[in-house]
Amino acid sequence: MNLSYSALSDFLNCPYKFKLGYIDRIKVPKSPLAIFGTAIHSALKFLHEPSHLTPPTEEELLKFFTQQWNPENWPSQEEADLNFAQGVEILKNYYAKNYPTKFNIVNLEFPFRFPIEYRGETHYITGRIDRVDKLENDQFEIIDYKTGQRMPAQSEVDHSLQLSIYQLGVTNLWPFLKESAQPIKLSLFFVRHNLKLSTKKNSSDLEETKESLISTIEKIKEAQKLNKFEPTPNRLCDYCNFRQYCPYFRQKEKPIEDQKVKQAAQDFVDLKTKKKEIDKKIAQAREIIEKYLDQKNLERLFLENKAITRLPQKKISYDEETIREILQPLSKWTNVVSLNNKKLKELFETLPLDVQQKIEQTQKETISKRLTVSPTVK
Ligand code: SF4
Structure with a gap:
């Protein structure tokens, strides 16, 4: 199996979206916001391209962006104009704070692929990293540009699966970095805010990432075996390109x-x-x-x-301890005790890993459906 970070993330957020995109391979047009993201990424790549003898001027950067821009990608001229203006603003702010000669960029938009072994099979995790810089003290920095509005909390960046995967991808290509005294700096650059959030991962974080990748691969294989990919509404539904195929949205346009x-x-x-x-x-x-x-x-x-x-x-009500003392010798205690899921969930986190695994193996999932009423969905 070849899995990109986007595919893994789709599966974890909504298995049905993963199925439509990566198993059924349904082709859908990119959303305007995704096209916007691509235009900004291309402009930043153009800006930092090492082939320029001298870095592009701000004017040249904006000219490049304008040439990429196609207003027909937007539902209306108004939206196209608004987003074009936002793109220009983003690039101007970026240019002011990130003049290319400030950085020692070693690679732009470069692809990676690393193996994950699972039950005698080799799976590959693939991806493309926006930028890798070499900093002072021989430290390396992996940077991924984000064009969305949302700025996550630092803790979310610290636990970013994407950045862990990118680090595994880079160290697979350049194994000497595993031995480096300087840990790789991992950054998400939020271009709308002109702000970067960074983190670092140690070797045990990366081992955890590998384990979580194996667990996700296991879940994907299980879902394939049962042909069970549940549509799962989540905060990214607004940007999902498969809404016309999704049981949560496809009736929306048809009365x-x-x-x-x-x-x-x-x-x-x-x-x-x-x-x-x-x-x-x-x-x-x-x-x-x-x-x-x-x-x-x-x-x-x-x-x-x-x-x-x-x-x-x-x-x-009865005193639990006394009743237990009476019933246990008669082997009747279990007849009256029922499992409390909420208490078990609280206790679960405190149990050793092997006990957690034993409990997980006994899990049975049943899904019941109920009708709810909500304000209409975008
Ligand atoms: S709209 Fe939401 S629930 Fe439907 S496929 Fe997309 S992500 Fe899944």
């Missing part, structure tokens, strides 16, 4: 034709909304009534043709 279904769907939404309001009102009324009953030392309120009665409800 419901069956009038009976349309009516039932509307009733469901209306009744659920009313139920929520009613539940809230019942809770408020209960509080007022209970307070009144307490104040007046009453247990029943009479209305014209109805009455509200507060009946005592008995709740019996």
